[in-house]
Structure formats: C-alpha cells, structure tokens
Amino acid sequence: MPVVETEKLILNMGPQHPATHGVLRVILDLRGETILNAEPMIGYLHRGIEKIAESRTYTQFLPYTDRLDYVAAPAWNLAYCEAIEKLMGIEVPERAKYIRTIIAEIARISSHLIAIGTHALDIGAMTVFIYCFRERELTLDLFEHATGSRMLTNFCRIGGVMADLSDQFLKIAREFVEIFPTRMKDYEDLLTQNRIWLKRTKNIAVISAEEGLNLSLNGPNIRGSGVKWDVRKAEPYAAYDKMEFDIPIGQNGDIYDRYLVRLEEMRQSNRIVKQALNQLPDGEIKAKVPRVIRPPKGEVYFRVEAPKGEAGFYIESDGSDKPYRLKIRTPSFANLESIPTMVDGHLVADVVAAIGSIDIVLGEIDR
Amino acid sequence: MNEENIEKGGEEKEEPQEEKINLDDNPIVKKIKERFTEDILDTYCFANRLDEITIKAKKEKIKDICRFVKEEPELDFTYLADITGVDYPDREERFDLVYHLYSVNKNQRLRLRLSTKDGEAVESVTSIWKGADWYEREAFDMLGIKFDGHPNLKRILMPDDWEGHPYRKDYPLEDQKTPKERLKAKPLGE
Numbered sequence: 287m288p289v290v291e292t293e294k295l296i297l298n299m300g301p302q303h304p305a306t307h308g309v310l311r312v313i314l315d316l317r318g319e320t321i322l323n324a325e326p327m328i329g330y331l332h333r334g335i336e337k338i339a340e341s342r343t344y345t346q347f348l349p350y351t352d353r354l355d356y357v358a359a360p361a362w363n364l365a366y367c368e369a370i371e372k373l374m375g376i377e378v379p380e381r382a383k384y385i386r387t388i389i390a391e392i393a394r395i396s397s398h399l400i401a402i403g404t405h406a407l408d409i410g411a412m413t414v415f416i417y418c419f420r421e422r423e424l425t426l427d428l429f430e431h432a433t434g435s436r437m438l439t440n441f442c443r444i445g446g447v448m449a450d451l452s453d454q455f456l457k458i459a460r461e462f463v464e465i466f467p468t469r470m471k472d473y474e475d476l477l478t479q480n481r482i483w484l485k486r487t488k489n490i491a492v493i494s495a496e497e498g499l500n501l502s503l504n505g506p507n508i509r510g511s512g513v514k515w516d517v518r519k520a521e522p523y524a525a526y527d528k529m530e531f532d533i534p535i536g537q538n539g540d541i542y543d544r545y546l547v548r549l550e551e552m553r554q555s556n557r558i559v560k561q562a563l564n565q566l567p568d569g570e571i572k573a574k575v576p577r578v579i580r581p582p583k584g585e586v587y588f589r590v591e592a593p594k595g596e597a598g599f600y601i602e603s604d605g606s607d608k609p610y611r612l613k614i615r616t617p618s619f620a621n622l623e624s625i626p627t628m629v630d631g632h633l634v635a636d637v638v639a640a641i642g643s644i645d646i647v648l649g650e651i652d653r
Numbered sequence: 654m655n656e657e658n659i660e661k662g663g664e665e666k667e668e669p670q671e672e673k674i675n676l677d678d679n680p681i682v683k684k685i686k687e688r689f690t691e692d693i694l695d696t697y698c699f700a701n702r703l704d705e706i707t708i709k710a711k712k713e714k715i716k717d718i719c720r721f722v723k724e725e726p727e728l729d730f731t732y733l734a735d736i737t738g739v740d741y742p743d744r745e746e747r748f749d750l751v752y753h754l755y756s757v758n759k760n761q762r763l764r765l766r767l768s769t770k771d772g773e774a775v776e777s778v779t780s781i782w783k784g785a786d787w788y789e790r791e792a793f794d795m796l797g798i799k800f801d802g803h804p805n806l807k808r809i810l811m812p813d814d815w816e817g818h819p820y821r822k823d824y825p826l827e828d829q830k831t832p833k834e835r836l837k838a839k840p841l842g843e
Contacts, residue, residue: 624784
C-alpha cells in the first residue's frame with residue numbers, strides 16, 4: 287500500500303472571522319485537522335491609548351477608558367478613577383463607593399452574558415445567545431437610567447461618580463435582581479446538561495493552575511483552573527469589603543469549568559447588587575477635589591477585578607496635570623497569551639471553543 | 654464644586670510630611686537584601702503603602718532576582734502582572750523597566766525597577782514566567798528595549814515593517830511626510 291505523504295498546512299484564521307470576537311488573527315499550523323502550533327496576531331485595533339494619555343490631562347483621559355473593554359466600560363472607569371484617587375490620597379464618600387459597586391457588578395453581569403451567549407453561538411447554540419441578549423438588554427436599560435448611556439458609560443469621576451442614582455433606577459434595579467436568577471435557569475437548562483455542549487467543552491483546552499499562573503492567566507479563567515484568587519476579595523476596593531459573596535472555582539481547568547465559573551459569578555454579582563441596594567447609605571456622591579488634577583510626584587499601580595480579570599493602571603506622575611507614563615495592564619492580553627498552550631494538539635473546531643471560553647475583547651488587548 | 658476649589662485651580666496643598674516607614678524592617682525587602690546586598694540600588698514605597706514597594710535593582714542581576722523572588726518559598730511571587738518601560742530621554746540610562754509581581758498565596762505585590770541604556774539588551778525573564786513573552790515583546794515594540802534570550806522578539810502591536818518605536822518621548826506625533834511624499838509611499842503589503 288502506498289504511503290500517503292502528509293505535509294504541514296498553514297491556516298490563517300481571521301482577522302475577519304465571526305468566531306474571533308473582533309479583529310483577531312490566529313495562524314494555525316495544522317497536520318490534518320490537528321493543531322501543531324497556534325500563533326495569535328494582534329494589533330489590528332491598536333490606537334495608542336497610552337500615548338494619547340501623555341498629552342491629555344487626567345480628567346480628559348477618562349472617556350478613553352470606556353473604549354478599552356466596550357462591553358463592560360464601568361469596570362475600566364472605576365479602575366482609572368481609583369488609581370488617581372490612590373495617587374492623590376482622595377477619600378471617596380461612602381455612597382459613591384456603593385454606587386460604583388452596583389454599576390460595576392451590573393457591568394460584570396452584562397459582560398458575562400455576552401461571554402456565555404457568544405461562546406454558545408460559536409459552538410452552535412443560538413437560542414442561548416438570544417436569551418442572554420434578552421437579559422443584557424435589561425442591564426443596558428439600567429446603565430441608561432444611571433448614566434445616560436448604554437455602552438460607553440463614562441460614569442465614574444475622580445472622587446466619586448457622575449450622578450446620583452434616581453428613584454426610577456432603584457426601582458427597576460430591585461426588579462432586575464429579583465427576576466435575573468429565574469432567567470438564569472433558562473441558560474442552565476439549555477447548556478449545563480446538554481450533551482452536545484458537554485462533548486464540545488469537557489476536557490477541551492485544559493490548562494492547569496500552575497501553568498495558568500506561569501502564563502499570567504487571570505480572572506474567571508484562572509479560577510476555572512482552581513485558583514481561588516479574586517482581586518475583589520484579596521485587595522478590596524469600592525465597597526467590596528462590606529459585601530458577602532463567594533468565589534466560585536473549577537476543578538479541571540477546561541472550557542466547561544470556565545463556563546460554570548462565569549455562570550456562578552453572575553449569580554454572586556446579582557447577590558452583591560442586591561446587598562448594595564439594600565445597604566445604600568445616604569450622603570455625598572463626590573469628594574471635593576481640585577478642578578485641575580495635579581497628583582504629587584510618584585508612581586502607583588492600581589488594579590480592579592474587571593469581568594475579564596485583573597485590570598490595572600500603572601501611572602507615573604511627574605507632578606504636572608498630565609501623566610508622564612500611563613500603562614494599562616489588560617486582562618485579555620494576558621489571557622490570550624495562553625491560547626497556544628490551551629489548543630496544542632486539539633482540533634481546529636476546538637480553537638473556536640477555546641477563544642470563546644477565555645472571553646477576550648480586542649479593544650483592551652490592542653489598546 | 655465650590656468656589657474656593659475653582660479659584661485654587663488645583664494648587665497643591667502643602668501636606669505635613671509623614672514619617673517615612675523604614676523598609677529595611679519589611680520581611681520581603683529584608684529577604685531580598687540579604688541575598689543581593691550589592692545589587693539592590695534603592696528601595697522605597699509610595700505614600701507609605703505596603704502594596705507599592707519598589708525595589709530598584711542592577712540591570713545585570715534582574716534575572717537572578719526574579720528567579721529568587723519566584724522560587725523562594727517565603728516570597729513566592731508566582732504571578733507576573735506586568736512588564737512595562739518608561740522613557741526618560743534626558744538621562745544617560747534612558748529607559749526604566751518596571752516589573753509588577755504578585756504573590757497569589759501571600760496576597761502581596763512587589764515592583765522591580767531597573768535602568769538601561771538605549772540599545773543595550775536586558776536579560777529576558779521568559780524562562781522564569783512564560784507570561785513575560787508578550788510583555789517583553791510589547792516593550793520592544795513600543796520603546797525599542799532589547800531582551801537577551803527571548804525566544805521570539807518581534808513586534809506585537811505594530812506592523813512588522815513599522816519604523817520607530819511609538820511610545821518613546823521623541824517619537825513624532827504627526828506624520829512627518831509631505832502630502833507628495835505620502836503619495837509616493839509604497840502601498841501596504843509590498
């Protein structure tokens with residue numbers, strides 16, 4: 287019988303591809319359908335935001351932080367404002383802290399809904415996508431009531447928040463936290479025990495805790511591998527130190543575990559929003575800060591737990607009203623780096639599942 | 654915003670100088686200083702905050718220090734959060750590299766800093782944390798800092814044929830070409 291000669295095939299996936307969640311290109315080396323090597327190519331959305339920051343005042347830069355992770359903008363507003371507050375030693379009023387927590391947690395729900403919905407869509411479950419967007423619509427309505435904007439909220443201000451929460455917002459937010467857990471049952475019914483979903487996600491793209499930490503994997507992805515590390519608990523900011531919530535972790539570090547972690551995190555976020563709404567104190571929503579922000583000379587690194595993972599700002603100030611250097615540490619950048627390790631030896635179709643499972647946003651990878 | 658603040662225009666308030674905490678007593682700093690007495694140039698922390706400890710080290714020793722802080726069980730900095738560069742064009746040692754480390758088990762952060770001249774290579778830490786790969790590529794792409802021993806040092810965010818390093822302070826903010834020159838420029842991909 288003649289020997290069939292096989293040779294390596296290079297497949298270019300993206301940058302225009304419905305399953306890459308933006309303009310991501312992955313170069314795959316294949317033998318048959320097995321992946322020998324995967325190399326993500328990024329930079330298609332590079333806008334040089336860190337360079338822009340050097341020629342903007344601290345306040346002017348605030349709207350740019352929305353454009354990093356555009357599906358969960360409040361998380362980045364919060365990270366930036368708290369970084370400046372740390373640099374200047376500003377104490378934020380209690381009510382503002384609670385409002386920030388509420389908005390940031392709604393943002394997490396909103397982002398995880400996209401993560402699960404689009405991930406399921408990539409694998410072929412369209413119904414989940416439509417159910418997820420049904421609830422995301424409610425979260426966007428909440429944003430609209432609180433901030434006036436649905437996507438790029440630009441809500442936090444240095445020293446507090448833009449506006450107080452209206453009675454109307456509080457009313458619909460209370461309704462939302464009651465109905466959301468019942469709606470979540472729909473996704474679970476469709477996915478958690480679904481045989482196709484299990485086949486596509488169990489034991490696929492496994493990454494161990496040790497390897498994940500070595501690769502700087504963070505957020506729900508590293509928790510899926512069993513590392514109990516959440517910045518909200520480890521180094522609390524805003525009003526998280528007064529909230530009761532659990533950190534869900536997985537065991538195997540496969541796609542299925544990362545899905546379960548996100549699902550449970552939404553439930554916990556809902557719990558936090560509920561508590562914060564009940565405990566919401568009266569008082570000011572903004573500290574008295576100088577109109578021109580001129581932090582003292584120095585450097586800080588401040589991080590929050592954004593929906594995708596550890597979102598950090600490293601700001602070096604030279605005492606002027608513009609940052610000397612501003613570096614944005616983005617969780618998706620670190621998460622994408624582990625894709626080659628995850629998909630090594632898997633099939634082409636698993637790359638789609640793996641990219642969906644780490645929940646990347648190219649806006650914050652390319653900056 | 655009250656009137657007083659507007660008029661002040663953000664002038665810095667003179668705050669009473671707080672007493673600086675002595676970092677030599679800090680267990681982390683102590684441990685590292687014990688091992689690398691000669692190679693630590695400076696230690697300080699911003700606003701007396703223990704999550705902002707900075708250790709300034711000699712460039713040549715960075716790989717040894719990184720390996721030590723990761724493998725020493727009392728320090729246990731298993732997580733590399735970030736590597737970035739800062740450009741000071743007026744200095745002889747033009748660039749500062751800043752490493753942000755985190756210990757998941759001990760919940761402690763640490764910042765390492767080093768200075769390097771333009772064109773001089775720094776030892777890569779990719780063999781210690783695999784995650785350093787992309788951060789070092791980014792520092793190379795954006796500031797032109799070279800890394801010795803990096804497996805795949807090429808541009809990451811900018812196109813491969815890009816000229817210059819955009820995050821340097823002397824990088825022109827506008828296109829220097831005249832419209833005529835721009836027309837003559839070769840199209841993308843050629």
